[in-house]
Amino acid sequence: MHIAVVGLSHRTAPVEVREKLSISEDSMQVALKSLRAHEQIFEVSILSTCNRLEIYTLVRQPDLGEAAIKDFLKEHSGLEEQKLNPHLFTYKQEDAVAHLMRVSAGLDSLVLGEGQILSQVKKMLRLGQDHQSIGPILNRLLTQSVSTGKRVRSETNLGTGAVSISSAAVELAQLKLGQSQGKDQLVTLEPEKVAVVGAGRMSRLLLQHLQSKGCTEVTLINRTRKRAESLAADFSTLKINCRLLEDLDDCLVTCSLVFTSTAADNPIIDATRLKTLSIGKLRLIDIGVPRNIAADVAGLQGVDSHDVDDLQEVVSRNQEARQQVAREAEVLLKQEGRLFLEWWDSLEAVPTINQLRATLEGIRVEELQKALSRMGPDFSARERKVVEALSKGIINKILHTPVTKLRAPQPRPERKDALNVIEKLFDLNLPTEG
């Protein structure tokens, strides 16, 4: 069996491709079920975030397993192979394990070390457990990747001062405002009339960062009033005016800076909508994936629109100092990846150990029967028991050292060699894979 991950991320695909692959929590069960039903796939879990869609699997044969996942992605996205495949990456075995550890630690994130990815990996684990699409191997791998993500953040400075997509979005607004004033630097957002559309986790972070960057008043627009009001109640020093989505047009006219971060499947702002409004100067920053703002707003008079891929501009300004910390984190990730592989390798010895035990047990029972029948009826029940216990004791003693050695952590090739020797010398007949 082989671990494989197939997917795409902000490193390999633009947002217009990523949004076609995104899988909402509501659709996750169906997606997992359909993948799990494939005869090549034993275990499967899906990581779907604004920046990546990755399918982790335990497959029978790596190439056939990879092909099965690619077929699924093609069907799910509706993209033709030539459009989709150039954006996909595949990692197998150690590389797949190492990739997940890096993702979980935030080292593969657009914003290095950001914390949201760890919650998203936890969610992938929970969904895999709830929908019973993962078994012992992926369960162990995902659990270990979550603890590794925590370990890296507590034992290195990676989590310290780590930013998020939301803080990068606020910085992008500051940078763009600065650039519009002829300065290549972040400026205060104090004079801006700001609105945030959506009242979920990302909007909460947006509000926190807006507050820390000098905003004193924000309009918070949401589909349902209750969630907006409950979020607003958590901010005592930021004045938050809650409005419903029906008031969006009004806000687009009165505000100069609008952030969108809803989980809507389709854009909620497009060129047709904006053209009907008398807009002065408007900057739109969309961190939703799928996008909340349609691509056709680009180029509209008076409107500047940015999506999640445009955050790269601010992110690259902050990354250099964090690269050193990332290198420290890589050392821990290597250790954790090795620990998982050692555990997994030790499982590889189980069929050989079981077969070896069964073979020796067969010999023991056969030889015991022969000996007992030679002893005849004079041999008492008690004496029979003693002889039987003696035969079992000898087998267990003989097996103890080789079994302990086969199970002990060791380099994969060494264990493989030892298993091969035992299988050959004892002429063991192991069931073959797939």
Ligand SMILES: NC(=O)c1ccc[n+]([C@@H]2O[C@H](COP(=O)([O-])OP(=O)(O)OC[C@H]3O[C@@H](n4cnc5c(N)ncnc54)[C@H](OP(=O)(O)O)[C@@H]3O)[C@@H](O)[C@H]2O)c1
């Ligand atoms: N979580 C992350 O780490 C992360 C990072 C970067 C970007 N993003 C993107 O940011 C967006 C929001 O993520 P989140 O984690 O903040 O989500 P969330 O906590 O689940 O909140 C979802 C928000 O979207 C609103 N919403 C859902 N469907 C809608 C629809 N059809 N029309 C209008 N509003 C709708 C909800 O309104 P109600 O309150 O009325 O339900 C709620 O305010 C997503 O597109 C996500 O991909 C997330």
